[in-house]
Amino acid sequence: MLPDWSRLAPNRPLDPGDVAYVPRPMDAPRIPDWILTGRSPLLVVGPVGVGKSTELAFAAQALKDSRIACLVPLDRFENMRTLTAEQALLRVAGRLAYVAVRALHLPITPALLDELDMYGVLAGGVAPKVTGMFPVRSERDVGDLAILVIREIARKSTQGRVTLLIDGLEKTPPEPARLVFDALEGLHSEVEIVVVVPWHAAYGPGAETVIVPGEKLVVVPPVEVEGQAGTAGVEFFRNVAARRLRLDEATIAQAPDTFGAPGGVLDTCARLSGGIPRSFLQLLADAVSYARILDGKDWPEPVHVAQAVADQRESFRRLLTPGDDDALRSVDGKDGRNMALEQKLRLLAHGVLLERHEKGQPVMRPHPIVKSLL
Amino acid sequence: MPDPVASIANAIQRDGGDGIVVVYYPDLGVRDWLVSEVESIAAVETSVRTDSVKDARTHMDSLVLLLPANERAAVEELDGARDQFLEPKRAYPVVLFLLRDGDGARALREAPSLASWVRGSDPDPELLAEVDVEAERRAFEAGAGASPEEWLARWRAKEIPMDASNVVLSYRASLLERR
Numbered sequence: 206m207l208p209d210w211s212r213l214a215p216n217r218p219l220d221p222g223d224v225a226y227v228p229r230p231m232d233a234p235r236i237p238d239w240i241l242t243g244r245s246p247l248l249v250v251g252p253v254g255v256g257k258s259t260e261l262a263f264a265a266q267a268l269k270d271s272r273i274a275c276l277v278p279l280d281r282f283e284n285m286r287t288l289t290a291e292q293a294l295l296r297v298a299g300r301l302a303y304v305a306v307r308a309l310h311l312p313i314t315p316a317l318l319d320e321l322d323m324y325g326v327l328a329g330g331v332a333p334k335v336t337g338m339f340p341v342r343s344e345r346d347v348g349d350l351a352i353l354v355i356r357e358i359a360r361k362s363t364q365g366r367v368t369l370l371i372d373g374l375e376k377t378p379p380e381p382a383r384l385v386f387d388a389l390e391g392l393h394s395e396v397e398i399v400v401v402v403p404w405h406a407a408y409g410p411g412a413e414t415v416i417v418p419g420e421k422l423v424v425v426p427p428v429e430v431e432g433q434a435g436t437a438g439v440e441f442f443r444n445v446a447a448r449r450l451r452l453d454e455a456t457i458a459q460a461p462d463t464f465g466a467p468g469g470v471l472d473t474c475a476r477l478s479g480g481i482p483r484s485f486l487q488l489l490a491d492a493v494s495y496a497r498i499l500d501g502k503d504w505p506e507p508v509h510v511a512q513a514v515a516d517q518r519e520s521f522r523r524l525l526t527p528g529d530d531d532a533l534r535s536v537d538g539k540d541g542r543n544m545a546l547e548q549k550l551r552l553l554a555h556g557v558l559l560e561r562h563e564k565g566q567p568v569m570r571p572h573p574i575v576k577s578l579l
Numbered sequence: 580m581p582d583p584v585a586s587i588a589n590a591i592q593r594d595g596g597d598g599i600v601v602v603y604y605p606d607l608g609v610r611d612w613l614v615s616e617v618e619s620i621a622a623v624e625t626s627v628r629t630d631s632v633k634d635a636r637t638h639m640d641s642l643v644l645l646l647p648a649n650e651r652a653a654v655e656e657l658d659g660a661r662d663q664f665l666e667p668k669r670a671y672p673v674v675l676f677l678l679r680d681g682d683g684a685r686a687l688r689e690a691p692s693l694a695s696w697v698r699g700s701d702p703d704p705e706l707l708a709e710v711d712v713e714a715e716r717r718a719f720e721a722g723a724g725a726s727p728e729e730w731l732a733r734w735r736a737k738e739i740p741m742d743a744s745n746v747v748l749s750y751r752a753s754l755l756e757r758r
């Protein structure tokens with residue numbers, strides 16, 4: 206039987222509890238470890254495609270026995286470029302109420318559900334069918350509404366505490382992002398919060414207004430795939446492919462030698478991904494697609510990976526602006542202190558430039574495919 | 580044949596309904612031609628042309644050809660609302676047409692979320708204009724065993740099965756056809 210290649214789904218993060226999840230090879234504490242030791246709020250940052258959403262989903266699953274761990278993917282509901290603080294709070298309240306009613310079967314006060322329903326943030330089938338006894342208070346402050354939902358759920362649940370894992374804010378521009386973080390600040394005393402933040406919020410001008418003393422910044426770094434230190438990383442990516450594709454021994458036995466052998470298709474995609482899971486999945490999916498289109502083959506071969514790499518190289522080339530080449534060459538292997546901040550944030554956000562840890566020190570490295578352009 | 584030919588088919592197929600594809604065009608005349616070509620390469624039953632990102636989201640069962648007048652606004656909206664295209668699951672991708680080196684292309688440099696999704700799925704087929712047509716015709720004949728015109732005649736008569744490989748071949752042949 207051939208693999209169902211569509212399962213690679215490079216753009217689709219895993220859901221909580223998905224069996225395709227593969228733990229990242231890292232010694233540092235993970236998001237649930239920080240929360241369980243009382244560190245909240247937790248701010249999460251990392252390049253696009255590194256797996257922030259998947260790590261949040263894993264954390265929600267890992268925390269669910271000890272608290273109401275509610276994953277709030279704001280980006281599934283709102284345009285994150287135009288998000289307001291009010292919309293963010295309403296989405297948090299609506300999602301939490303939905304999870305409480307649907308997944309946990311908690312009896313939430315109908316008036317509260319009515320108010321959320323009025324704002325259109327309650328997913329279908331959760332709003333009470335009979336209303337009228339409880340007047341809807343449209344004038345209520347949305348921050349108060351969110352606190353009412355949180356307190357009621359914390360009180361009625363056996364776990365007694367709520368953790369919000371808020372995803373999507375990395376796409377929000379600096380000014381609206383700052384307003385949203387200010388609004389979430391109002392919930393800190395009520396809940397534990399894990400929130401994905403943009404690069405500019407973590408490292409840009411005014412970062413101190415987002416990351417205040419006592420808050421913990423967790424960087425989700427690219428997986429190390431280079432040299433001897435990268436052996437575990439390459440193995441991680443092989444496992445990601447095997448789990449996503451549900452490959453068993455019989456299926457792997459059908460694959461050509463060049464697919465899974467050391468230095469073959471999987472290893473090449475892993476090393477050229479720069480340690481970014483989405484890049485790895487895109488390269489592999491690209492190669493599969495080229496194998497079918499160009500040669501009518503069911504399994505990709507190294508020549509098809511080369512075609513996929515050529516496409517990605519063109520995509521990266523279009524992202525570069527005048528001066529980026531020289532800057533990338535200069536910063537390669539250094540800590541990036543002397544790079545222009547705006548340029549560094551832009552290149553980090555795109556994953557053109559990757560921050561790695563080598564011998565315990567932060568080191569900037571261009572993405573391996575970008576390196577071939579320099 | 581240079582990569583862009585298969586790149587279009589690959590871009591459409593790679594991520595299936597989870598995908599957003601960018602196709603670059605040099606001018607409106609070529610854009611209109613490319614829109615038709617993308618439709619034919621995709622070989623889907625239904626395709627929809629629209630200039631609105633919101634409208635694009637509503638056509639879950641169709642290949643959507645997104646042709647915005649304000650390309651920057653479309654890129655920014657797709658960057659901010661990218662994940663809303665994941666649910667409900669789509670059958671086919673959204674194909675966004677952007678002017679090469681235009682405002683939308685510049686906006687994409689400031690839109691890491693969208694740029695990350697379309698990486699490797701953003702061909703610039705106009706590069707085909709740079710090919711040596713006679714050399715490519717000879718290569719086509721060597722590979723397909725017929726001239727582009729002969730092969731296309733059989734294709735149009737439905738004598739050749741419609742699989743992914745032949746769809747790409749038909750695209751190559753149509754580019755090389757003497758008109």
